[in-house]
Amino acid sequence: MSVRSSIMVPRGAPLPVLLPLRRPAPRSLTLPLDAAWQRRATLVVLVLLASWLLCAEALAQAGVARPGIVALLWKWTPVIFSGFLFNILISVLSMAIGTVAGVALGLLQVSLVRPVRRSAWVVTQFFRNAPWLVILFYCILLIPFEFTILGATVPFPAWIKAVIGLSLPVMAYVSEFVRGAVSSIPSGQWEAAESLAFSRLQTMTMIILPQCVKRLLPPWMNLYAILTMATPLVSIVGVQEAMTLTRAALSSEGRFDLLIPMYLYILVWFFLYCYPISRYTVRLEQRHGRAS
């Protein structure tokens, strides 16, 4: 109804179909988001940030004799960088554990035994739907801080618990990816393997999984970027990393005008690490899209 009423044709004017043909603007409603646009956008963001920082610097130095913003950021860079390396360590470990567990869980999800398949599905859905922060709290608060194995006390520091907490959602996501990839392989592959007398295990490891790797790579890399961006969560549960150190630096300087630059600075650190990953993921996806 609203469609008809919205085409306003003045009374007495000829209907649009009777008007002489006017070529519509050649451009479509949206622009394809190619790599050049993205690069330009990134450049704009970085140039804006840099110029704004320099302005703040100039203003700060125009006033009383205090260290400038840029000098302070530079002073704290080694500390924040060490924290950032720890974030990357946490993300790599969680990704490794989560991927191994996730592939196993994903294969259980396509098992031929119905109860196994169902229970693997339930586990996957549970950890996929639970918020990362809640799982993190769960692991930090409920895993004991030390284990006693054969009389020897093994300490279990908080950051290892955090790694486990982050790897559980990763496991669930990888499990879904594996299930999706396996079921996207044409059934002809299974039948051909069967006719060549491959066992199920052989078919899986030698025919299906190698073909899945190509499909799994883009979502897996995307997941890694998401995981890296989730690592600052461990600061909430009391593990020291880049965010904790940044806030410590802020409180030790006690400078009001440092707040915005400092938070932007740590955001840029993460951006510089995650942006190339997501660009590369998009490129991989495009290449696969063309191939298939």
Add this chain to the structure above:
Amino acid sequence: MDEFESFFRWLHQAHGLNFSVAYDAYDRAQYLSGLWTTIKLSVLCIGVSLVIGVIGAWAQGARFAPVRWAMHGYVAFFRNTPPLIQLYFFFFAIGSVLPGLVGDDGARPLVSNFAWAVIALSFFAGALNVEIFRSGLEAVPQTTVEAAESLGYTRLQAYVHVVLPLAVRISLPALGTNLVNLAKTTTLAYAIAVPELLYVSAQIWSEQLNVREMMNVVLVSYVGLIAVLVWVLHRWERALRVPGYGQDE
């Protein structure tokens, strides 16, 4: 109700399982208010992020180049930085610059922490929505747009009445995933002391010292809440699916 409460009292006394939210009226009220805050936060963020997505996808096709650049910059930056630090940036950095309001009950900040959580999380999820809507818009066949133009639609009319409804329907699966993620991300509001479910639960377990029981209650509550959202979105997705797109079940 009385039997329900006395059962959990008995569980506490006999087995030491202290589900205080089940029998203690104060804890239950706190828990329910946290649950309500989480729901409000999720619904508000979903709404605002959808608006950002629609406007952003429109701006990405704008004729004025700087608007497009700004939109690409916004999407690239918010998609590739941690949501928690974005939240801190808004709350601690931008919030510290804004002036406070002085009312009858003393000074209070111009933007409350709940509002900051809505703003920050919506901007984060909105950046993803822009991308999702854009790919939906690109999937609308050019011939449909031409058909609309030949019927005398202006560019805006064609966008509002023809392209956008189709694009929304095409992008629903990806949109659903993002909105579920957004609802999960509302737990981050804990970090700036918004009294949502996780925050009030932390208060309860530090008063009652029942971390184990409360943690399980929280986990089950969230999984239940998200499951409802997933179910609703799934129904919606099936009802609005465009025939001829994607896999037929």
